[in-house]
Amino acid sequence: MSLPPLPPSFTDPTLLSTLQNFLKTHAQTTCFTPMIPVAEKTAYVDRIVHGLRDESATWSQDVFIHVLSALRILLRESVGCDALYSVEGTKLLVLHAGLGPNEYQTTPHTTEGLKCLCNVLLHYPPARGVVWDVGGVEKSVEIIKDEGLGSEPTFLILRILFLASVEGEVVQGILKKGIVGILTERLERLVKIPVAGMELMVLNEILKVVFNISDGETECTGLVIPILDLLLSYPLPTPPLSPPISHAIHTLLHFPTQHDIWFPNDDYALLRKFVDILELTVGVHGEDAEEEVRVGGILLDEMCSPLVLVLVGVARGDVRARAVMRDWIMPKDIDRSQPLDKGTTLTARLIRFMTSITYPNLRQAVSELFFILSDESPETLISYIGYGHAAGFLYNRGLLPSASAPTEGIDPITGEFSAQKADEEWKAMSEEEKEREAEKLFVLLERLNRTGIIKAVPKLG
Known part of the structure; x- marks a missing residue:
């Protein structure tokens, strides 16, 4: 990889063809180093910035556009762009982006300038304060109010406002x-x-x-x-928690639940969609609670936690919605023939996260959700999901009960039916296995009787 040599003067008529060659060669380039030494890229950027600042008086708009396009590509990688990662460099781009004191006009020149400025604001956070100091934020607010503004400049102005x-x-x-x-x-x-x-x-x-x-x-x-x-x-994208759905859910973290607005006429279609999105997303996770899963390069812990926190907010702020959600996530007819964290149901998958080390955000958010769906009662939570799944969360909250009366027939640790499990194991034995177990029990009882730990009481007439 190489950078086409720049002419000694930026008033040289070969400048435009040099820049066209650069753009043709590097249109898709996202990383110049280490194929090109950092010092070489730095000198290249310095030379272009110097030309833009001091030698541009006679440039045509075509040259301006090509210079800014070259800088935009070079700015895709932060290394070697120190000339623009500065107060003066940022001010220069603010002017070429049309955010200076003059009236803004959408042109290829200002559009390329906005793209360069977006890259600087992304990679060099101190530049965000510079844009504010020189009035670039107020100018952006003024521009975004123009209903006739095209989609591309609208996107770029919004990106600047987001980063600022x-x-x-x-x-x-x-x-x-x-x-x-x-x-x-x-x-x-x-x-x-x-x-x-x-x-x-x-x-x-x-x-x-x-x-x-x-x-x-x-x-x-x-x-x-x-x-x-x-x-x-909006139709669900693939994966479901992708933009714009993911961005929309993030915004709801800042708004309290208002029943008449979120669920008008007790219509819980929105809540149902939230739960469906959650089920689809965690469905990629297997039965190993510590399996690290990424979806589209994003760790499941980071992807799902905001949605679960929105559900926490709904459950905490709306009693009627909480009852509906409880029926879906904590059904009364849950299968207790095995530990509750086993299986592929949404409930089983969520319970697995409650003890996961790999998913700390989901562990906290899911535990909070189950707790609120249990009306913030430690006893109710334990009786439903088992002591083993709830203990860590309740201990950290200082809510661990000193004693918990287990629900009859339910294993207090796993939440499964203990009597049913034992009965199924007995029925699965052959007659010979049953006889051997009975002999073991008889020998054990005889030993306990002889040592006095227990005493057989003779049956009276």
Whole structure:
């Protein structure tokens, strides 16, 4: 791999053909080092940035676009891009992205500038503060309000707002006051139509911004209805917890359950869909509680925990929904012919996570869910799933009962039918095996009688 040599001056007429050669060669390149020495890439980026800053007065728009496109590709990898990972470098990109003091116009020039700025904000978090300091956030808010803005610049502006608001409470406050209304309108429009391509990317970015800026306060509650509509109407992707479903579920972590909005007329279709998504997702996990499973490269612990926490919030905040969920997740007619963590039912799979070391987030979230579905009663929880599955969670919560009266006929550790298990084992024996077991029992009783540990009482007349 090599980088085409740049001309000694960026006013040289060969600059455009050099950049075209670069773009043709590296259109799909995501990593330049170590095939190219870091020092060589650094010098290359430095030279382009110097030209963009000091030698661009006579450039045509075509040259500007090619220069910014080359920087966008080089910025896919953070190594060697120090010239742009700085205050001055970020300010330069803000101007070329159209976020400076001049009126914004959607052009190929500003679109490439926005892409470069997005890459810098992603790889160099300090740049997010620079964008705020120079007014780039306020300018982005102003731009996103334009209903005529195209899908690609809309996506890029939303990506900038998402990255700028990841950790900045001030930015989150500004966005909450400035764009909740427009985000609500855009969501309402997008959930009514089939979305794909760039529109789907816009939808995902809106949901990510909503997650950053929402905290259950009243000014954000208008966003809930279109998010719930999306969750009900959007066809499940593969895997089910993929964008936009996963992003929508994440946003619900910040909103309290309101029965009339979430489950109007006691319609629990939304809740049923949540449970179905959970069942489909954990269905890839086997009977080994410590088997590390990844779905689409994401650890199951990270993928499923937000959904379980949403179910925890629903169960805690809505008594009627809790009762419905209890019937689905903790059915009264559960199969107790084997330990409850055995099998392929959703209940069995969830119980397995309660003692897993590999899935700490799911272990905590699932345990919390079962506890709330048990009306936060340690005794009820233990009587249903068994002491062994519940002990760790209850101990950590300081709720472990000093004694627990087992439900008659149910193994207090595993939750299975103990009497039924013994009866099945007896019936499975041959007559010879039964006779040998009876002889063992007779010898044992005789020994205990002779040593005085127990005494046989003669039957009286």
